[in-house]
Amino acid sequence: HELFTKVLPSYNIEISFVDGTDPRKYSSAIKENTKLLYIESPANPTMSIIDIKEIATIGKENSITTMIDSTFASPYNQNPINLGIDVIIHSCTKYMSGHSDIIAGSLTSANSEYYNQAFQTLKLFGGTLSPFDSFLLARGIKTLDVRMERHNKNGLEIAKFLESHDKIAKVYYPGLESHPQYEIAKKQMSGYGGMIAFEVKGGVSEGQKVIENLNTIVLAVSLGGVESLVEQASTMTHTMVPREERMKGGITDGLIRFSVGIESASDLKNDLNQALQLI
Template identity: 45%
Template sequence: MAFETRAIHGGQEPDPETGAVMPPVYASPAFAQDSPGEHHGYEYSRTGNPTRTALEDNLTSVEGGSHGRTFASGMAAINTVLNLLEAGDHVVVGRDVYGDTHRLFTQVYEDYDLRFSFVDATDHDAVADAMGAHTELVWIETPTNPLMRVLDIESIAAIAHEYDALAAVDNTFATPALQRPLELGADVVAHSLTKYLGGHSDVVGSALVTDDPALDERLGFYQNSVGATLDPFACFLVLRGTKTLPVRMERHSENARKLASWLADHPAVESVHYSGLQSHSQHDLAGRQMDDFGGMVSVEFDASLPAVEQFVSNTETFTLSEGLSGVESLLEHPATMTHAAVPAEERRETGITDGLVRLSVGLEAVADLRDDLEQAIDRSLRR
């Protein structure tokens, strides 16, 4: 069955009681039992809920896995993966990761005697050199946030498996419409449902998908025990979003490609980070690994911090926000917003400079987006 068809129909059957085409929102926290311990598949909504089951089955289908779990936020899913580890374990992390992921690893889990090595995951030798006898997890994003680096999932998963470590991939930016890490050897895939899968900037949630039933059982234990599960109405909203994911990602990618090409030739722009450009160092890898290049673009300006802060404050069609991946275009300044929790020296070493701006390219007319960036550049960055 084609991806577009699975996005609409995966995990979704008409309601057997009413014939409703969309799965109902089952708001009930508890479910009646015929006798003690004998129920109809559900007992308590934290443990399982029919609307959540429909979403988890849908996400499992589009990601090409066999088991899926949903959570109350992106960080809850990442936290659940780390719940699998024990004191003394070691994690290898792609250096260019979301700021809150970095904060969770270094400011929360290092206090529980987990060790983290942040490496340039575009360098496979660096990944291999960081591995050791106590490495239990390799965590990467691709494309990365905010520098849009593309990492070779198949090669990194193979390195992880040489050490019997799990390979986890945050697939938020690409979505399963463009990239399916399980097909490339990953053990578990994470998504912020808040982003493209929800798609309308009106829900917060996340998911983990795997092909390994034993791993899913462990994830499910922590999902239920910790209780950071996604509420039924949020599940309903994401189910609405997945139906249009293929067509939205096609338009996001088209707009981003056009905008990145225009920015790459702009005199005020120092560099553009977008793997859809042939000048991007991982363009060929992205072409092999992804079906398209996505809607996220980062732009480097050779300008002072006050000028860049003025630029991101002067756009009109683009909204200044830490969010991303909705139908509307957003932009943000990583050094002072999403990655402010990363120490300044580490940010600079990673490549997150004061001149870096991240664009989440929406579905508006691309000419309007160009005009908006141009007027903001004229007001802020022209010398």
């Protein structure tokens, strides 16, 4: 958010924000100087799903580059290049490395032109990964498929558990039929990952009470590691985003983001249940 609202404008780069769940709004927002259509799906932290193929088509029809942040899905669950996207970016800190011990990112494209442009920027501005972090990332990728299978299984099981719990007001997970973009997710994802968003009945204070009384699940930011992490977006990861903008984007004050790890699903459900019983 700060990159788009503060950093890029300082380079005289104009940014237009749209509701990504409606591809028509991307079309209507295109201007003569538009160079890039950027999306994130699943979106952080609301778990909204964007029709990737539709955005790719809009980009091609208007000769505009398309880019997606596909971190929440991981390459195991989603391949945007096969859906027509030009460039994929990942926070490799998350699922790609899988152990919450490095800071890294990647850019992937089937077009060497984008790679060459990125390499020139990297060469001039820095950001090169250290040898040891490169080793840790390469090692983590070796177990990506095994980890993601467990994240997918646990994610769906925990999402269903939360949706049926009487202390939960709402659950956002693309693998649930109740998700507003479930049909789109089913079409473009092979699995739904371990990221869940939910709201506790009673609002902010009750939600805080729940996440502060978990034992197995750790109260912390970041995501995509083998351990389960939980946080309240409005007071942690998204606290710098003005409330009006947060609410407009669906990030309510009480929204809780849950990165489901690879622990026993029973242990996670028991931990959630004991914390929920305190409210």
